[in-house]
Amino acid sequence: MTELAIETHHLRRRFGEKVAVADLSLAVRRGEVFGFLGPNGAGKTTSLKMLLALITPTAGSGTLLGRPLGDRAKRARVGFLPEHFRFQDWLTGRELLRFHGRLYGLSGAPLERRAEALLERVDLVDAADRAIRGYSKGMTQRIGLAQALLNEPDIVFLDEPTSGLDPLGRLLVRDLIRELRGRGTCVFLNSHLLGEVEATCDRVAFMKLGRVVHELDLAAEPSGLEVELRLEGGSDAVLAAHGTVLARADGMARLRVDGEAGLPALAAALVHEGARLYAMTPRRRSLEATFLEVMGEDQRPG
Amino acid sequence: MSALLTVTRLTVHEAARKRILTATLIGAAAFLVLYAIGFHFMAQRVAQEAGPSVMRQRLLLNFLALAGLYATHFLTLMTAVLLPVDTLSGEISSGVVQTLASKPIHRSTVVLGKWLAFSLVAVGYLLVVAGGVLVISRLIGGMTPPGLTVGLPLMALEAVVFVTLSISGGARLSTVTNGVLVFGLYGIAFIGGWVEQIGTMAGNVPAQNVGTIASLLMPTEALWQRAAWHMQPSIMRDLQMTPFSPASLPSPAMVWWAFGYTGLALVAGIQSFRRRAL
Numbered sequence: 056m057t058e059l060a061i062e063t064h065h066l067r068r069r070f071g072e073k074v075a076v077a078d079l080s081l082a083v084r085r086g087e088v089f090g091f092l093g094p095n096g097a098g099k100t101t102s103l104k105m106l107l108a109l110i111t112p113t114a115g116s117g118t119l120l121g122r123p124l125g126d127r128a129k130r131a132r133v134g135f136l137p138e139h140f141r142f143q144d145w146l147t148g149r150e151l152l153r154f155h156g157r158l159y160g161l162s163g164a165p166l167e168r169r170a171e172a173l174l175e176r177v178d179l180v181d182a183a184d185r186a187i188r189g190y191s192k193g194m195t196q197r198i199g200l201a202q203a204l205l206n207e208p209d210i211v212f213l214d215e216p217t218s219g220l221d222p223l224g225r226l227l228v229r230d231l232i233r234e235l236r237g238r239g240t241c242v243f244l245n246s247h248l249l250g251e252v253e254a255t256c257d258r259v260a261f262m263k264l265g266r267v268v269h270e271l272d273l274a275a276e277p278s279g280l281e282v283e284l285r286l287e288g289g290s291d292a293v294l295a296a297h298g299t300v301l302a303r304a305d306g307m308a309r310l311r312v313d314g315e316a317g318l319p320a321l322a323a324a325l326v327h328e329g330a331r332l333y334a335m336t337p338r339r340r341s342l343e344a345t346f347l348e349v350m351g352e353d354q355r356p357g
Numbered sequence: 358m359s360a361l362l363t364v365t366r367l368t369v370h371e372a373a374r375k376r377i378l379t380a381t382l383i384g385a386a387a388f389l390v391l392y393a394i395g396f397h398f399m400a401q402r403v404a405q406e407a408g409p410s411v412m413r414q415r416l417l418l419n420f421l422a423l424a425g426l427y428a429t430h431f432l433t434l435m436t437a438v439l440l441p442v443d444t445l446s447g448e449i450s451s452g453v454v455q456t457l458a459s460k461p462i463h464r465s466t467v468v469l470g471k472w473l474a475f476s477l478v479a480v481g482y483l484l485v486v487a488g489g490v491l492v493i494s495r496l497i498g499g500m501t502p503p504g505l506t507v508g509l510p511l512m513a514l515e516a517v518v519f520v521t522l523s524i525s526g527g528a529r530l531s532t533v534t535n536g537v538l539v540f541g542l543y544g545i546a547f548i549g550g551w552v553e554q555i556g557t558m559a560g561n562v563p564a565q566n567v568g569t570i571a572s573l574l575m576p577t578e579a580l581w582q583r584a585a586w587h588m589q590p591s592i593m594r595d596l597q598m599t600p601f602s603p604a605s606l607p608s609p610a611m612v613w614w615a616f617g618y619t620g621l622a623l624v625a626g627i628q629s630f631r632r633r634a635l
Contacts, residue, residue, distance in 0.1 A: 108459075109634070110634040110635065111632070111634070127461055129461075137452055139452065139453055140456070141451055142456065143367065154363065154367055155460070157360070158360055158457070158462055159460060161360045162359070168432075201455075275548060342625040
C-alpha cells in the first residue's frame, strides 16, 4: 500500500480561455490533515473537484489512495463535503444519511447504526426526523459532514466546512478533524480561514492563480523561536548567552532561542542576575503572516 | 443495481412531490369531469340521431373515446416533458449532483435511475388518465375501443420518448433551453404529421416525405397515429371519417425506430453527463 493518499503531477484545467488550475502537483500522506489555502478564485475548488473526478483535468495525472483519479471502486473509501452542501430538502436528516449510505453500498442494520452514531456525533439526533428544509445553515452543513463520514473513509475532502457555522459549530468541526486524524483518516481541507487551518492542519499548501506556490509543515518543530521580553535590568551578556538578540531597547528585548525548552533557564538566569521580568512571550510566526508574504502585494481580495 | 434502484426510488419520491405533477393531475381531473359531462350529452344525442343503427352509434362513441385519448396523449406528453426537465440541469447548477457523482457509482447510474423513475411516473400518469377516459366511455357509452393492448403500450412508448429527451437534454442544456428544444421537436413532429396527411390526400409525394423525415427526427406523432389506428374499428379506419383515421398510416418500422431513438437519446444523455464538469 502506498504511503501517499494523494499524488498529482501537473494537473491542469482550462475552461475555454480561462485557466482555472495551471499546475497542481501535490503529495499528501495518508493520515495527515492537509490544508489547502488560497484566496477566492485561486483554483482550490476546481483542484478538489479534479481529485474527486467531478472535473476531468485538461492535462496531467494523479492518483488517489494509490489508484488513478476517477477510480470508481476507490471512491467507496472517500468522503466529500462540497462547499455549500445542499440536497433534496424534503428528505429528513435520517433519510438523507440512509440514501447516501446505500450509495456507498451500506444497508440494513449496519447502515442504521452508522447513521445513528453520526447523527449523535454531529448533534442532530433531535432534528433527525425533520425535513432538511427547516434546518439552519449550520445544521445543513453538519448533516453534510455526517454524510461525508458514512463510509468511515480513508480520506475526507472538506470544502470550506466551517463556512456558515457559528463558533460552536466550528469547534465541532475542529474536534471531528482531530478525531479523524486520531483514527488515521486523511483530511483534505479547503479553506480560507487561516485560524481554522492553523488549529487543525499538519501541513498546508498555498495556491495562487492556479498554482501551488508554497508548502509549509506546521507540525514540524519551528526552527527557532522568537521571544519577546519585557524587563527592567538584565545584561546583554545573559541574553546573548541564551540566544541571538534581535532587538534591545529600554525595558524590552527580542531574541531568537533554539526552542521552548530554553525559556525557563533564560528566565532563571535573568532573575538570578537581579533583573525584574514582567513578561516573556514566545511568538510563532503566524500563518497569516506567511500567507500574506506568499500571496504577495499583488493579491487583491477575491 | 441496488444503487440504480436507490436513485430510482428517491427520484420517484421527488417526482411525486413536484408541483408540476399536482398541477397536471388537477388538470387531468378537470378534463375527466368535463369529458364525462360532454360524453353524457353526446351519447344521448348519438342515441337519438343514430336511431336504430348500432354500428353508427358505436362509431360515434368510439370517436369520442379517441378524442378523450387524444387529450390524454397531450396531457401525458406535457407531464413527461415538464416533470423531468430540470432534474439533471437543476441538480448540476445547484451542486446537489456533486455528492452523488462522488459516490462509488457510475455516472450512468444517476441518469438511468432518474430515467427509470420518470418513465414509471409518466406511464403511471398515462394509465390513470387513460383509465379515466375508458371507464367514462364504458359507464356512459357502454363501449370500449378495440386494440387497447396495442394502443396503450404505443402511447406509453411515446411518453417514454418524451421523458428520455427531457432527461438527456438536461445533461448538457439549461432547463429552459432543454424544454424549448423538446417542445420544438414535438412541434416538428406534429406539423410533419399533418403535412404528410395532406400530402397523401393530395397525392403529393414530396409532402409525404416531409412527414417521414419529421417522424425520423421525432417519432412521437407517428406513435400516437398508430396507437389511434389500433384503437378504432376497421370500418372507421377505412372510411377515414375522423382526424384519427390517417390517410397515410406511419409504417410499423416507425415503432422500432422509436425504440432505437429512445436508446440513442439515452446513450447520448449518459455520454454527455459522463463528460460534463460538475
